[in-house]
Amino acid sequence: MEASEQLALLATSLNRFLDQHVAPFYEQWEKDGIIPKSLWRALGDAGYLCVDMHESYGAGGGSFRLSAKIIDVISQRGYAALAINLSVHSDIVAPYIAHLGTQAQKNKWLPKLITGEVIGAIAMTEPNAGSDIQSIQTNAKAIENGFSISGQKTFITNGQNAGVCIVAAKTQPTGGSKGMSLFLLDAQSTGYEIGRNLEKIGLHSGDTSELFFQDVKVEKPLGDVDQGFKHLMEELPRERLILAVGALGACRNIMDMTIEYTQQRQAFGQPIAHLQNTRFKLAELETQIKVNQAFVDQCINEYEAGQLEAITASQAKLSTTELQCKVADECLQLFGGYGYMQEYPISRAYLDARIQKIYGGTSEIMKEIIARGIFK
Structure with missing residues (x-):
C-alpha cells in the first residue's frame, strides 16, 4: 500500500472514531477538566496509541509518520487537549522507554501503553x-x-x-x-x-x-546513570517535531472555521469574505501555513532517516507555534465580537494555542538553540 493511501485510510478511520467517541463528549470533558481513562482504552483498542512501537509489544509497527498523522487529525478537529496528552503518551513516553529501557522495562510498560491500560x-x-x-x-x-x-x-x-x-x-x-x-x-x-x-x-x-x-x-x-540530560537532548527532536505537527493541524482547523464563517458573516451588505482585508489576510496566513507544512514534512523525512538535528527541530517548533498563535489571533479578529464568545470554537482555539510557545521549550529557548548553531 502506498504511504499516502495508508495515511488517508488512517485519517478516515480516525475521524470516524472521533465522531463516535469524542465529539459528543468533548465539551463536557472540557468542563470536567479531564479526559476519562475509558477513552484511552478505546484508543488502544482501535490501534491509535504508540503506533510506531514494535509488533512484539502489540503495536502495529508503523512509521513515525503514522503517529504524526494521528496528532494532525485530532488537532484539525479542534481537540487540542487530547492531541497534546496523546502525543506525550505516544510520542514522548513510549519512545523513551523503547530507546532507553531494559528489556524488562519494555516488556512491563510498552504493552500497557499500547493498549491504553496505562497512561504515560x-x-x-x-x-x-x-x-x-x-x-x-x-x-x-x-x-x-x-x-x-x-x-x-x-x-x-x-x-x-x-x-x-x-x-x-x-x-x-x-x-x-x-x-x-x-x-x-x-x-x-x-x-x-x-x-x-x-x-x-x-x-x-x-x-x-x-x-x-x-x-x-x-x-x-x-x-x-548520570546521563539523563544527554538522553533528554537525544529525544527532544521528536518531542518538538510532534508539537510542530500539532500546531499546523490546529492552524488548519482555525483556518477552516474562519473561511466558513467569513462567507456567512455580513458587513456593508456583503459577506466579509468579499472584503479585501479579509481576503488578503487569509491569503497571507494560508501561504505561511503551507510553507511551514513543507518544512515540517521535510523534518519528518529527516527524523525517519535518523537525520533530524536538534537545531532543525527547534526551528520547526519555533516557526509553527508562533504561527499558530498568529493564526488564532488574526482569525479571531475576523469573527468580531462573536470570536470572544465561548460558544464559538475559535475562542477555545485561541486559548489553547498560547501554551504552544511555552512548553516543549519556550520560543526564547528555541531561538537560543538556533543561534548557537549559527555562531558555533
Whole structure:
C-alpha cells in the first residue's frame, strides 16, 4: 500500500472514531477538566496509541509518520487537549522507554501503553526549574538495590491519569547536566503522590498536575546513570517535531472555521469574505501555513532517516507555534465580537494555542538553540 493511501485510510478511520467517541463528549470533558481513562482504552483498542512501537509489544509497527498523522487529525478537529496528552503518551513516553529501557522495562510498560491500560507522563518541570532543567532539585539517592527518589514536579501533562511517569532527578547534586538521571516511576509506588489538577486558561480537558515523591524506591534508572540530560537532548527532536505537527493541524482547523464563517458573516451588505482585508489576510496566513507544512514534512523525512538535528527541530517548533498563535489571533479578529464568545470554537482555539510557545521549550529557548548553531 502506498504511504499516502495508508495515511488517508488512517485519517478516515480516525475521524470516524472521533465522531463516535469524542465529539459528543468533548465539551463536557472540557468542563470536567479531564479526559476519562475509558477513552484511552478505546484508543488502544482501535490501534491509535504508540503506533510506531514494535509488533512484539502489540503495536502495529508503523512509521513515525503514522503517529504524526494521528496528532494532525485530532488537532484539525479542534481537540487540542487530547492531541497534546496523546502525543506525550505516544510520542514522548513510549519512545523513551523503547530507546532507553531494559528489556524488562519494555516488556512491563510498552504493552500497557499500547493498549491504553496505562497512561504515560513525563516529569521534568519543577516550581523553580522550567526551561533550566539543570536546576532541578528532585534527587535520587543510591540505596541498596536501587535508588530512593524525593522531590516535586509541576505542570505535568497526564499527571492525574498517569500509571507510569518518567522522572528527571539529580543523582549527583553538584554534577550539573552530567549529574541527572531519568527514572520510570510506577504511580502505585509508595511515596508517589498526585497533587492538584491545575486550572489553566486553555487545554481544559487535558489534565495537568503537581506530583510529589517521598522516598519512592526504584531499582534502576531509565538509560544510564548520570546521563539523563544527554538522553533528554537525544529525544527532544521528536518531542518538538510532534508539537510542530500539532500546531499546523490546529492552524488548519482555525483556518477552516474562519473561511466558513467569513462567507456567512455580513458587513456593508456583503459577506466579509468579499472584503479585501479579509481576503488578503487569509491569503497571507494560508501561504505561511503551507510553507511551514513543507518544512515540517521535510523534518519528518529527516527524523525517519535518523537525520533530524536538534537545531532543525527547534526551528520547526519555533516557526509553527508562533504561527499558530498568529493564526488564532488574526482569525479571531475576523469573527468580531462573536470570536470572544465561548460558544464559538475559535475562542477555545485561541486559548489553547498560547501554551504552544511555552512548553516543549519556550520560543526564547528555541531561538537560543538556533543561534548557537549559527555562531558555533
